[in-house]
Amino acid sequence: MDLIDLTVSEAAQLIRKRETSSHDLVRACLDRIRAVDATVGAFVDVYEKDALSEAHAADNRIAEGGAARALEGVPVAVKDNLCVTGRPVTCSSKILKGFIAPYTATVIERLREAGAILIGRTNMDEFAMGSSTETSCYGLTRNPWDTGRVPGGSSGGSVAAVAAREAPASLGSDTGGSIRQPAALCGVAGLKPTYGYVSRYGLVAFASSLDQIGPIARSVRDIAVLLEIIGGHDPRDSTSVKRPAENLVSSLGGKIENLRIGVPKEYFVEGMDPEVKEAIRAALEKMQSAGATIVDVSLPHTEYAVATYYVIATAEASSNLARYDGVQYGYRAPHPTDLLDMYQRTKSEGFGAEVKRRIMLGTYVLSSGYYDAYYLKAQKVRTLLKKDFEDAFKLCDVIATPASPTAAFKVGEKVADPLQMYLSDIFTISVNLAGVPAISVPCGFTSNTLPIGLQLIGRHFGEGTLLKVAHAYESMTDWHKKQPKV
Amino acid sequence: MAITRKDVEYVARLARIQLSEEEKEQFTAQLTRIVEYVAKLKELDTENVEPTAHVLPLRNVMRPDEVRPSIDRDSVLKLAPKAAEGFYKVPQVIE
Numbered sequence: 322m323d324l325i326d327l328t329v330s331e332a333a334q335l336i337r338k339r340e341t342s343s344h345d346l347v348r349a350c351l352d353r354i355r356a357v358d359a360t361v362g363a364f365v366d367v368y369e370k371d372a373l374s375e376a377h378a379a380d381n382r383i384a385e386g387g388a389a390r391a392l393e394g395v396p397v398a399v400k401d402n403l404c405v406t407g408r409p410v411t412c413s414s415k416i417l418k419g420f421i422a423p424y425t426a427t428v429i430e431r432l433r434e435a436g437a438i439l440i441g442r443t444n445m446d447e448f449a450m451g452s453s454t455e456t457s458c459y460g461l462t463r464n465p466w467d468t469g470r471v472p473g474g475s476s477g478g479s480v481a482a483v484a485a486r487e488a489p490a491s492l493g494s495d496t497g498g499s500i501r502q503p504a505a506l507c508g509v510a511g512l513k514p515t516y517g518y519v520s521r522y523g524l525v526a527f528a529s530s531l532d533q534i535g536p537i538a539r540s541v542r543d544i545a546v547l548l549e550i551i552g553g554h555d556p557r558d559s560t561s562v563k564r565p566a567e568n569l570v571s572s573l574g575g576k577i578e579n580l581r582i583g584v585p586k587e588y589f590v591e592g593m594d595p596e597v598k599e600a601i602r603a604a605l606e607k608m609q610s611a612g613a614t615i616v617d618v619s620l621p622h623t624e625y626a627v628a629t630y631y632v633i634a635t636a637e638a639s640s641n642l643a644r645y646d647g648v649q650y651g652y653r654a655p656h657p658t659d660l661l662d663m664y665q666r667t668k669s670e671g672f673g674a675e676v677k678r679r680i681m682l683g684t685y686v687l688s689s690g691y692y693d694a695y696y697l698k699a700q701k702v703r704t705l706l707k708k709d710f711e712d713a714f715k716l717c718d719v720i721a722t723p724a725s726p727t728a729a730f731k732v733g734e735k736v737a738d739p740l741q742m743y744l745s746d747i748f749t750i751s752v753n754l755a756g757v758p759a760i761s762v763p764c765g766f767t768s769n770t771l772p773i774g775l776q777l778i779g780r781h782f783g784e785g786t787l788l789k790v791a792h793a794y795e796s797m798t799d800w801h802k803k804q805p806k807v
Numbered sequence: 808m809a810i811t812r813k814d815v816e817y818v819a820r821l822a823r824i825q826l827s828e829e830e831k832e833q834f835t836a837q838l839t840r841i842v843e844y845v846a847k848l849k850e851l852d853t854e855n856v857e858p859t860a861h862v863l864p865l866r867n868v869m870r871p872d873e874v875r876p877s878i879d880r881d882s883v884l885k886l887a888p889k890a891a892e893g894f895y896k897v898p899q900v901i902e
Contacts, residue, residue, distance in 0.1 A: 420886060421886065423878050423882050423883060423886065424878060516862050516863060517862075517863050530860060530861050530862070556870060559865070559868035560861075560863060560865065560868075562863065562865075622851075624847075625847060625848060625850075625851065627844075628844060628845045628847045628848050629848065631841065631844075631845060632845055632848075639822060643822075643823075646823065647888060648887070648888075648895050648897055649883075649886070649887055649895060650886040650887060650888075651886075651888075652888070653888035653889070657898050658898070659898050659899070660897055660898050660899075660900055661823070662898075663897065663898055664823040665823050665824060665825035666825055668822070668823060668824045668825070669824055669825040669826065669827075672824070674830075677824055677826070677830070677834075678834060678837060678838070680822050680824060681815070681818050681819065681822060681824070681834055681838060682838060682841060682842075684818050684821050684822040685810070685814070685818045685838065685842070686845075688817075688818060688821060694849075695845065695848075697858055698848050698849070698853060699845075699848060700858030700859055700860060701853035701856040701857070701858045701859075702848050702851055702853060702856075703858070703859040704856050704857055704858060704859040705851065705853070705856060707859055707862060739837055739841065740837075740840055740841055740844055743841075755862065756862030756863070781862075
């Protein structure tokens, strides 16, 4: 078996047993990056020298009989919105070019404490605003299954890197589907945890009531391994919830008999690709054959989710991004005539079109005279969307839907029409508004060999059950083992 | 409800973003379409619904007020486009 094909769990075990070395694995990933990343464009920075020296240290540690940690010597890629002391972090935006993080994100600290090695940072839509990774200041990331198509977004780089075997796993962030939608479009597993499960300390903020960090990998087991490591309370993020530690990995492998899988009728409506619909239907049948009960549920306010999201997320973004004013860090427009000129030109020159559009929309819905009509209204509809899930979960344990209404679309296809781009997140957005966890796992291919993703949604802090169902489905199929041609 | 070019100019000023003539034109059309789509929310009766700002039942999370180390000033000021004598430097504010 090729080293680049190893999952995180397999790699960690082989390194621990000294059947392979961290150095060989990291070298294999670096060679793979060198071979394919000019085409894929997943990485904006590769930490070759440091990764190799950390791999050497991990191998020494094991050779000396040191206790191998869970991710000892395993390389991981991280999205360009996570801070690592001494490393640039830019959110793939010109406005943060040259910014060096003065502190390290909690999730990165935890990965390192578990022995993981950072191999590089990955491309994303500018400030995580987008569904195609086309708004990055560094240029495109391409879908490893068809390089004429987008990888999805905004964590397109993190997902493409895992799909193209450039890294066994990565971290992304998900505000409205930014982990799950690209995971679906690239044929890998990606999880958005419950709001409050993972500390966001060191994640550059986009929409604070929605943002979560989550893992991307090629197996559900890896997702569980990574979530166990990055999850849990952190005093530096007051929204991270204090809960007893969970053993997610050991709950995998259990039977899914007696579990009820809810299918919301509102997710099977017009606009869905018939091949996607068929793949989801087949996946439900598979889970039924394993003993799960399929039940009809309703999430009646689904059609209002995209509108609600684009009010709340842009309002929060307009506030969070006000800090990029050229004073404390990042880009400052040259030769300002006065303070106002400095602010206005810094933002004008530093931000790309989509970020400006969202700041404008967010500022508009918060402005005097429109606050009640848009922002307060959206917050009330959010309550209804949240209640939809509470009601549905009285009838079922997990909800199954498509992760995206279509497979990967073509590069450039939706760039000119922001509303069409927003609607590509139609199946992932409600989950962030309700704060529940959800995972996308591969569940088939279209006739032109593009991956299709199944989204499974759990109760608040229901990650254990969610991962158990996802793992049971995965172990009955081999979609996750298929490899792109790139 | 249509967004006018004047609205776009007003909001851009609030957001402290300078827009080109082309951007003003583009945003007027695009934001109109988006706001028209968002107006869909008006179909719902939310008279007796409480707003959700945040899905967790958290309020005013406190920590002990203890002195602890923080990032040192110099390493933060090093990131500033302009700094002098321990301060951020910006164009003159008061004449």
